Structure formats: structure tokens, C-alpha cells
Amino acid sequence: MSWLAAIGAATLAFLASIGRIAIFAGETLSHLFRPPFYFKEFGQQVLQVGYFSLPVVGLTTIFTGGALALQIYAGGARFNAEAVVPQIVAIGMVRELGPVLVGLMIAARVTSSIAAEIATMKVTEQIDALVTLSTHPMKYLTVPRVLAAFLVVPFLTGVGDVIGIMGGFLVATKTLGFNEAAYLQNTADFLQSSDIFSSLAKGAVFGVIAALMGCYYGMHSGRGAQGVGAATKASVQAAAILILAANFIFTGIFFAA
Amino acid sequence: MITLEHVKKSFGSNHVLRDINLHVPKGESMVVIGGSGTGKSILIKSVLGLVTPDAGLITVDGQDATKGDRDAFLARFGMLFQGGALFDSLPVWQNVAFRLMRGALKRPKEEAREIAIEKLRRVGLKPDVADRYPAELSGGMQKRVGLARAIAAEPEIIFFDEPTTGLDPIMSGVINDLIREIVVEMGATTMTITHDMSSVRTIADKVAMLHGGIIQWSGPVSEMENADDPYLTQFVSGSAEGPIEAIR
Numbered sequence: 001m002s003w004l005a006a007i008g009a010a011t012l013a014f015l016a017s018i019g020r021i022a023i024f025a026g027e028t029l030s031h032l033f034r035p036p037f038y039f040k041e042f043g044q045q046v047l048q049v050g051y052f053s054l055p056v057v058g059l060t061t062i063f064t065g066g067a068l069a070l071q072i073y074a075g076g077a078r079f080n081a082e083a084v085v086p087q088i089v090a091i092g093m094v095r096e097l098g099p100v101l102v103g104l105m106i107a108a109r110v111t112s113s114i115a116a117e118i119a120t121m122k123v124t125e126q127i128d129a130l131v132t133l134s135t136h137p138m139k140y141l142t143v144p145r146v147l148a149a150f151l152v153v154p155f156l157t158g159v160g161d162v163i164g165i166m167g168g169f170l171v172a173t174k175t176l177g178f179n180e181a182a183y184l185q186n187t188a189d190f191l192q193s194s195d196i197f198s199s200l201a202k203g204a205v206f207g208v209i210a211a212l213m214g215c216y217y218g219m220h221s222g223r224g225a226q227g228v229g230a231a232t233k234a235s236v237q238a239a240a241i242l243i244l245a246a247n248f249i250f251t252g253i254f255f256a257a
Numbered sequence: 258m259i260t261l262e263h264v265k266k267s268f269g270s271n272h273v274l275r276d277i278n279l280h281v282p283k284g285e286s287m288v289v290i291g292g293s294g295t296g297k298s299i300l301i302k303s304v305l306g307l308v309t310p311d312a313g314l315i316t317v318d319g320q321d322a323t324k325g326d327r328d329a330f331l332a333r334f335g336m337l338f339q340g341g342a343l344f345d346s347l348p349v350w351q352n353v354a355f356r357l358m359r360g361a362l363k364r365p366k367e368e369a370r371e372i373a374i375e376k377l378r379r380v381g382l383k384p385d386v387a388d389r390y391p392a393e394l395s396g397g398m399q400k401r402v403g404l405a406r407a408i409a410a411e412p413e414i415i416f417f418d419e420p421t422t423g424l425d426p427i428m429s430g431v432i433n434d435l436i437r438e439i440v441v442e443m444g445a446t447t448m449t450i451t452h453d454m455s456s457v458r459t460i461a462d463k464v465a466m467l468h469g470g471i472i473q474w475s476g477p478v479s480e481m482e483n484a485d486d487p488y489l490t491q492f493v494s495g496s497a498e499g500p501i502e503a504i505r
Contacts (some may be wrong), residue, residue: 036360038359124344126343129338129343130305131305134331
């Protein structure tokens with residue numbers, strides 16, 4: 001029955017880590033509303049998470065939007081429905097691909113960077129040094145990163161949605177023979193405000209997940225270079241899985257018939 | 258001033274601190290010696306609350322270190338970490354003035370910078386170091402910056418964690434002399450952990466030897482060389498023969 005014990009141990013470890021992450025999230029939330037507030041660190045994180053992520057978000061979504069247009073055109077042609085390209089590109093990008101791609105790119109770029117930075121700070125005793133200098137690491141490191149991601153990732157998602165639609169637009173009008181004005185009109189007519197709201201809301205949640213996972217795994221890193229590497233890897237894995245799971249739940253809430 | 262009574266700390270089956278009893282009087286320099294992995298760092302981290310002891314009582318001026326206003330408690334301390342623990346993302350002067358730029362001790366930026374440069378000068382660094390980043394400094398310079406940060410807010414109590422580890426003998430001597438000068442000048446109560454006997458002879462008023470999770474010997478540094486404790490004798494002489502196992 002050792003396999004049963006192994007399953008039980010793994011399940012307990014999984015539940016325990018969920019509990020620790022939930023407590024960490026709760027602590028972050030409680031520090032969010034209690035002074036002192038570190039505005040300079042918050043501003044730096046807005047730049048790091050938001051501004052410096054724009055190129056990767058733009059490049060990812062423009063290629064995906066273009067590929068989406070090609071696929072929808074090819075698929076639609078099988079039953080004479082090529083004309084739906086603008087509508088499906090718009091709905092696909094705004095409802096799903098925009099927020100998910102931005103979330104995953106933020107997990108790859110920001111979560112990994114946060115986890116590696118904080119883990120390195122931990123193994124070099126910089127976190128201990130913060131405490132001895134009367135500075136709470138949660139307030140100084142976690143709160144500015146999570147708050148910045150919460151506020152900035154929806155903006156990135158909006159930018160990603162627009163650039164993704166632009167990718168589809170460019171492919172459709174330059175290679176598939178669509179009329180430019182008609183394409184834009186169809187896109188605008190088909191999108192609803194609830195689509196845009198769901199996209200931005202997903203972005204906010206994915207941003208929180210990405211930053212929180214980076215901070216959590218960084219703060220709980222093991223010793224040495226191996227510990228930093230393991231924390232970084234675990235943070236990106238956890239962020240990516242949680243983002244995809246949250247996306248499924250959100251889609252179910254917003255769009256289930 | 259600092260008193261540890263029956264302090265215990267274990268990590269799983271590893272009983273690092275078994276029963277620590279130690280008293281550091283006000284204004285004295287206590288040096289805790291012991292081999293690598295004997296729990297010296299855990300000892301000072303327990304006082305600071307960075308590690309929570311499993312049992313025992315730690316008091317500072319008679320007050321339980323785990324109770325009361327944590328910020329006010331920590332404001333009394335300065336600490337030099339073994340690796341410096343300087344913040345990579347901040348220039349040197351902001352590292353030194355970290356405490357002076359936030360919290361209860363917050364000063365205007367220019368004043369904090371002036372104090373930082375003055376403290377850097379005190380540890381033998383030129384003002385042009387102020388705008389450099391920690392990664393641009395040598396190990397010895399990083400130790401000095403760490404020392405400047407530890408004394409920046411003029412704390413009553415200063416902890417030094419392995420202040421000479423990784424430094425050449427000349428730089429070790431410089432750091433030891435600096436620590437001694439600063440401690441005398443400030444009248445601070447200090448606790449240093451080290452296994453460098455040159456540090457002990459320069460810095461210490463009193464010495465405590467930690468081994469096997471307890472304080473094996475403690476007394477004035479002047480009595481250290483002639484003490485008849487076999488653990489201390491072996492450690493001070495650096496002999497492989499004796500009650501301390503060479504392979505731990």
C-alpha cells in the first residue's frame with residue numbers, strides 16, 4: 001500500500017502549498033492597506049512590469065493575431081464562411097488570446113525576474129538586512145510588485161488585444177483581400193463592452209497571479225544557486241498553470257450559456 | 258543588556274542551540290567563537306527575531322525581545338552581515354542611508370546623503386564611492402559599506418556576523434581595527450561572531466565559545482589564552498587533536 005501513502009503524501013503537500021500561498025496572498029492584501037507605502041518602489045515596478053513588457057506583448061500578439069486570421073480564413077473557406085475573419089479574430093483576441101498570451105508572457109518575463117531577484121536577495125541575506133533596517137519585506141518587495149501588476153497588466157492586455165486585432169487586420173487586408181474599412185467596421189460592430197471588460201478583468205487577475213507567484217517562490221527559496229533556480233522554475237510553472245486555470249474559470253463565469 | 262536564558266533552537270533532528278545562557282553587559286564587546294555550523298549565526302538571528310527560538314527567553318534591557326514595538330526594538334540595532342547583504346539595486350550611499358530615508362528616522366534626502374558620505378569616510382572610503390553600485394566594489398569595500406550602514410543610524414547595539422570572512426589578512430586587520438575604533442567611539446554594546454582569532458584578540462572584551470549547542474566557556478579575552486577548557490584550548494590553538502571533532 002506504499003503507493004497509497006505516496007499519493008496521500010503528495011496530496012497533503014499540494015494542499016499545504018495551496019494553504020501557504022493563500023496565507024501569503026492574505027498577508028499581501030493586509031499590507032496593501034497599512035502604511036508605510038513605498039511609492040518609489042511602486043513606480044519602478046510599474047515601469048518594470050508595464051513599460052518594459054510592451055515589446056514582448058506587442059510582438060507576441062501581432063503574430064498570433066495574424067496567424068489567427070489565416071487559420072480562420074482557411075477553416076471558414078471549407079463552408080463558405082471566410083467573411084467571419086474580422087469577427088472571430090476580434091472575439092478570439094479580446095476574450096481569450098489577448099489576456100492569456102499577455103498573462104503567459106508576464107509569467108515568463110516578470111514572474112521569473114521577480115522570483116530570481118527576491119530569491120537572490122534571500123540567499124545573500126538582503127531580506128534579513130531589510131528586517132534589521134526596520135523595513136518589512138512584504139511591504140517593500142511584495143506589495144509594490146503585486147499592486148503594479150494588478151494595475152498595469154490590464155493596460156498591457158488592452159494593448160495586446162488591439163495589436164492582436166491589428167495583426168489579423170494586416171494579414172486579412174494585405175494578403176486575403178479584405179476591405180480595410182469593412183474589416184474595422186465589422187470588428188467594432190461585433191465586439192461588446194462585456195468582451196472588453198472581461199479581457200481587462202482577466203488581465204488584472206493574471207497580473208496578480210504572476211507577481212504573487214514570483215514573490216512567494218522568491219521569498220521561500222532554498223539555499224544557493226540551485227535554490228534560486230528551483231524557485232524561479234517553480235514560480236513560472238505555478239503562474240502559468242494558475243493563469244490558465246483562472247482563465248477557464250473566468251470564461252465559464254463570463255460566457256457560459 | 259542582552260540576556261539569553263535557556264535558548265533552544267532545532268531544525269528537524271538537528272539541535273543547533275541546545276541550552277544557551279549568555280549575558281552581554283551594556284557597552285561591552287562580546288565575541289562568540291565556534292566552528293562552522295555550530296549555530297553562531299542562529300544565535301544572533303534569534304536575538305534580532307530573524308529566527309524564532311523553540312524555547313527560552315531573550316531580553317534586551319530586561320524587556321522580552323519578542324514583545325513590544327518591533328520597529329522601535331530593531332531601531333536600536335545595527336548589523337554587519339557576513340556577505341555585506343548590500344542591496345544590489347541601490348547605489349552605495351542609499352544603502353548606507355537606507356534607514357535614514359524611511360520610517361521613524363526619515364531625514365531629507367540631502368541630509369541623509371551627507372550622513373552617508375560622512376559614515377563612508379569614517380570607514381575609510383572616499384565620497385566618490387557613494388554613487389557606485391555594490392557590484393562595482395571589492396569584497397573589502399563591500400564590508401566597509403556594510404559597516405557604514407550598520408553604524409549610520411548610530412545604534413546602541415551592533416552585531417557583526419563574520420566581519421573578516423573572505424578578506425585577505427591585511428584587509429581583515431583593517432576591518433578589525435575599524436570595528437574596535439568605532440565601538441569604543443560610539444560606546445555601543447556589540448556582539449561579534451567569528452572563527453577568526455585575530456578578530457577575537459582585536460575586538461573582544463569578553464569571549465564566549467559555542468560548541469555542541471551550548472556555551473562551553475565564557476570569560477574576559479585576557480583569560481582566553483590560559484583557560485583550561487579543552488574545547489577552547491583546541492579552538493584557540495587550531496589543533497586537529499582534541500574534543501572537537503575535525504570532521505563535522
